[in-house]
Each structure stands twice: as structure tokens, then as C-alpha cells.
Amino acid sequence: MKKRRILARVICLILAALMLASVMYVIVGQDSAGAVSQSEIDNLKNKKEQIDRKRTEIRAQINSYEYEQKSLLAKKQVLDTQMDLTEEEIDNITEQIQLYTELIAVKEVEVEEAQKREDEQLRLFKERLRIMEEGGSISYLAVVFQASSFSDLLARLDFIEQISKYDEYLYEQLKAAKQATIEAKEALEVAKAQQEEQKVQLEAKRVELEQQVEEASRLIKAVDQNIAEAKALYEQESKAAQDIQSDINKKVAELKRQQEQSGKAVVGTGKLVWPTPSCYIVTSQFGRRFHPIYKEYRMHYGIDIGAKYGAAIVASDDGTVITSTYSSSYGHYIVISHGNGMTTLYAHLSSRLVKAGDKVTQGKTIGKCGSTGASTGPHLHYEVSVNGSRVNPLQYFSGYTIK
Incomplete structure (x- = not known):
């Protein structure tokens, strides 16, 4: 009988400890939920790349x-x-x-x-x-x-x-x-x-x-x-990819906000320069199109510029490199935060000359044009995002030619 009482007390102590640990985990999780790191964003991007x-x-x-x-x-x-x-x-x-x-x-x-x-x-x-x-x-x-x-x-x-x-x-x-x-x-x-x-x-x-x-x-x-x-499976995976991309956009925006608050972020001029000084020919515009590789109609969230292989790719404005990596779709690509909720993306590069965390100035060469990832030939895929939403880049430029 005495042994049973002792065993009951031990079980109660274990349960109490587990409950306390759970409460502490929730509290810690809530305290750290607001902090966003680049590695967290990169993990999400890797997950999206797998999808x-x-x-x-x-x-x-x-x-x-x-x-x-x-x-x-x-x-x-x-x-x-x-x-x-x-x-x-x-x-x-x-x-x-x-x-x-x-x-x-x-x-x-x-x-x-x-x-x-x-x-x-x-x-x-x-x-x-x-x-x-x-x-x-x-x-x-x-x-x-x-x-x-x-x-x-x-x-x-x-x-x-x-x-x-x-x-x-x-x-x-x-x-x-x-x-x-x-x-x-x-x-x-x-x-x-x-x-x-x-x-x-x-x-x-x-x-x-x-x-x-x-x-x-x-x-x-x-x-x-x-x-x-x-x-049905494709739609399911597409929904998952959209959800992850939405999460990425939110975390990127939060990371930029944190950097701006901490004084680490570089705020751009707000006036973008053309990313390929050697070529001003737009081969594919922003909007819905028939994808040349996936053979389906889908949204094209940027523009394609028909630069030659190895042509210099420059930063459109001052800013901080928040992503410099490779994915199966974008190939080698770079994302720069220019502050005030604006980012630019440069994809399908043959090489990247900057890494995450680098400060860049407007016009600085950050990579070379290529055809990596889901690409049918040398070109630059260029995106502009404002507060996490991708917008038509051509509204910021003039002097280009649409092919």
C-alpha cells in the first residue's frame, strides 16, 4: 500500500514537471515568435524549392x-x-x-x-x-x-x-x-x-x-x-508553394523592418536604375503567360530582359543583400532590400558576386547574366516587390524596348 502511494506521488511529480515544461515552452515560443532570421527565411525557401x-x-x-x-x-x-x-x-x-x-x-x-x-x-x-x-x-x-x-x-x-x-x-x-x-x-x-x-x-x-x-x-x-x-496533386503542391511564398514575403518584410529598426538596413534612393546596362530589350512582360517550360498558363511576376550570357547585372538601388542562393526555378538569384518595403530580385544568373548581408550601392555589379534554373536561354528575370507584393517593374523605367 505504501509503495502504491509513493508511485502515485512520483507520477504526479512527473506530470507536474511536464506541464511546467509545456508552459515554459509556450512562453519562450511566444517571446521569440517576433524575431525573424535570414536562416529561417532560407529554410522556407529551401522548402519551397523542394515543392x-x-x-x-x-x-x-x-x-x-x-x-x-x-x-x-x-x-x-x-x-x-x-x-x-x-x-x-x-x-x-x-x-x-x-x-x-x-x-x-x-x-x-x-x-x-x-x-x-x-x-x-x-x-x-x-x-x-x-x-x-x-x-x-x-x-x-x-x-x-x-x-x-x-x-x-x-x-x-x-x-x-x-x-x-x-x-x-x-x-x-x-x-x-x-x-x-x-x-x-x-x-x-x-x-x-x-x-x-x-x-x-x-x-x-x-x-x-x-x-x-x-x-x-x-x-x-x-x-x-x-x-x-x-x-489534383499539382494543385495541392501549388497551394502549398503559394502559402510558403506568402510566409516568405511576410518574414522578409519583418526582417527588413527589424534591420531598419536596428539601423543595419541600407535605405535606397527610391529611384531605380535599369539592371542590365548592356541591354534594354524586354522579351517577356509582367502578367499571365504560357510558360515555355511548364507548358501551362501561369502568372509571370517580373520581366525578362534579353541580355547576353555573361553581361553585367547591377543593383537597381542602394540596399542590403538579403538572399544570394540557388533554386531549381530561379537558378542563381539575388534579392536586395532597398528599405521602405521595396526589394528587387535578379534571377537565372550564371554567377553571383555578392552574398547575404552585403551592402550594395546603386549600379554596383552583383552578378552575371546566365540561363540557370527553369530557363530556355540567357536572360535576366527581374522582379520588384513593394511591401511583399510583386508589382510591374516597367512602371519604374523608361527607354526600354518590348520585343
């Missing part, structure tokens, strides 16, 4: 999915066309088979009728011979003995021969007509069989096409799902 890299990877995956989707849709369109043509062929062949069936039926009737005519002609021929042989109305003996002369006899025999030949001729004509009808019927049956064989082949082709169309539809559905999921 930007992830966004770039996701965008590349989306582009890949969309290319696959386009290919699958084109393939399905071809398959659908082939399916329609195959169905049309099957319908045509079915009509041909039906026509052949009807023609064959007609020929079968014609063969039966021809056979009847042949049989009837043969019957009449045989009947005539029987009558003539049995001493009917005309007999060979009557023809011979009733002849008035030898020439009359020859004439009578010739007449009988002509009748016989005519009967034979009619019979052969009927046989030939029947045979022609039979051959026509057989030709129709061969053609019908060929059409039926072709129809079987086309129906097998249709089944194969149906399977291919079904598979293409399944793949398209899967790709559509992948695109939807990737875009």
Missing part, C-alpha cells in the same frame, strides 16, 4: 500522361473508323448473300421448268416414233407404197427425216438451256459461298476490333484517372 521541384516532376508526368492520352484517343479513333468500315462491309456482304440466295432460288425454279420442258419434248418425240412405228396415221411402209414416183418417195423420206431432226434439235436445245441454267446456278452458289467466307472473316475481324476498342477505352479511362489525380 517546386516536385511540382516540376508532377507537371512532367501530367505532360506524359496527356501525350499518352492523345495517342490513345488517336488510336481509338482509327479503330472506331475501322470498326465502322467493317460493319459497312458486313452489311454489304449480307445484302450480296441475300441477293445470291434469291437469284439461286430463281435459277432452281428455272432448272425445274427446263427439266419439265425437256422431259415433255422427249415424251412427245417418243410418242411420235411409237405411233409411226405401230402403223398409226403415218408409217414408213405407207410412205413407201403410197409414193407416186421415185422422186415423191425421196421427198416423203426427206420430210420424215426433217421432222426427226427437228425433234432432235428441239430436244438438244432444251438440254443446252437446262445445262446453262444449272451452270449459272452453280456459279451463283460459288459466289455466295465466297461471300459467306468473307463475311466470316469480317466478323472475326470485327470481334478483334471490338476487343482492341475495349482495351483502348480502358487505357484511356486509366490515363484520365491518372491525369485527374496528378492535377
